Amino acid sequence: MTDAAELDLPFFDYSAPDLTGEVYHRRLAETARHGWLAQAPLSYVVLDRESAEFFLRSRATAFPGPQIADLFGVTGGRLREQIDANIVNQTGERHRRLRSLVGPAFAPRAAGRWRPVMRGFLDGLWDPARTSCDAVEAFARPYPALTIAAVFGAPAADAPRLQAWSAWVQRQFDIRALAADLPAIERATAEVYAYVEDLLAARRDAPGDDLLSTLLAAEDEGDRLSRAECVNLVLNVMAGGIDTMQAQLAHALRLFAEHPDQWALLAAEPGRAARAVDEVLRFEPITPFTARVCLEPVEFRGVAFPAGAIVAVCAERANRDEGEEFDITAVREHRPLTFGAGAHYCLGANLARAELEEALAFLAPRMPGLALDGPPRLGGVEGIYGVESLPVRWRPPR
Template structure:
């Protein structure tokens, strides 16, 4: 056995100033050719699927949210309370209890219940006379905000506020933002805590069909969620369910504009929407890296990872690990589920809702935007945290 610190590893710096969204796929591929493991600035980077799944599923690893927060001096206040209580940072019996109680609210059937609302929002945002738009501002940003507002039972007029809070609270996972924007992230956590408390107070007085009502009514053998657990789970939905879907939908339209034959195929056969969503999730994951910390010594492939070692599982490389993995093809048969939503006990709670939102959007848009094309280079965000699209100008012809 060799201790990981004794290995001579290639370096992949995911925070390097010269690492651009346009270059990072190629640079990752070059590093992956040298082996399954690389050295990063705060962690080791795991570059293949089997090893990635091993660390994501291992009971000897956990999400290092608290440890990363402490590196940046976050040890108290609402942001720390959110990080400390986040279901991502729970392990063992506590984590299993929370997943058991809230699981019914996040099933595929629960997500499907919101599809008519998703279609209504898409129709509201769509301009039938348009043949061009800046897609992020026109659709990708407001659509998931409206959906999450409906799911939570919040006023739809609050959707822009929800997006703003989600954007900032989500940056707790972005090491560059933690370095530069910590006061703004903490202020957003303050504001959203107050907002969620008010929402919950209103919903207790009149339960409905929304997620808040489901959380307040969640019960298993007499066990119920505490008030603090309800608040923090709603914060998880807010911080994890808006920016992520916005980014993935914007990348989807960018990819299809770059692959017009695939867009035409989807328009001809809307039944491919589910496959199209899976291919977008596989090809361009908006969470390229998922961190885990070894809570005890871990051994894998003859390498010892001491307790306290942080690894970053690279979904981008894992997802493309096949002979045709670098091809974007919605009709291709793929082996295995992409690691975009993680794996194991911490598999993303909101994955079913996100998939439903993306399916409805692609089904709605494909027949309405023939000859889809880029109208200038997209403006892409950094790959730390959520890999998003800042601006995406598109053109199409009238159906």
């Protein structure tokens, strides 16, 4: 067995300023040509499906939220409180308990219930007189925030605020933003805590037909969420369910604008939306890297990782083990790792899939000949891989 530190590994800088678009995919592919393991600024990186699944599923690893917070001096205040309480940072029995209490509220049927509401929002955002737009501004930004507001029974007028908070709070997972924008992330976290506490108080007095009321009533063998757990979960879901969806929908529309034949297939048969969503998630994961810290010494493929070692898990390479072509008709063997794997598999995956499917099935027949109308502005890939703007045009439907 060899210590990871003794290996002569290729270096992959996931915080390089030019790491986006095709440069990012090319650089990752070049690094992976040297093998499944690389060195990165604060961690190792694993670059194929088997190694990615191993580190995500291992009970000897955890999400390194508190370790990263310590590195960036986030040692107190509401952001640290949120990081320590975040479901993604819980392990063992504590995590299992939270998942069994809230899991049913996010099951496929529960998520599917919101599909008519989603279609209503898409209809409201659609302007039949237009044949060009910035697809981020027109759809990808407003739609997930409206959906999350509806799911929680929050007023639709609050959606823009929720969207802005989500963008900031999610930057706790982005090491470049933690270094540059910490005060703004702290401020947004404090604001969203106050908002969620008010919303919960109102719902406790007047329960409704929404997720918040379901969580408040959630019970598992006599066990219930405490008030603090409820606040933190709502905050996790609000923050985790908007920015991610915005990014994934924007990349989906970008990919289709770049692959007109695939868009035409979908427009002709919107029933292909579920398959199309799978392929978008596989091909352009907006969570290209997540991470694990080794809680004890871990061995994989003859390499020893000491306790405390941080391993970035690359979903992009893991997913592309099954091909470098974007093809919504291809049959793939594996589920993409874009939502993670194992105990922390994305709680909102069913809701996210439903939102993406509804959006693609709605837009494809209405936007024939979708094409880029200028270069998209893409974000960095070290946190959530977002799209800042996406100019597109299309022919008026016949």
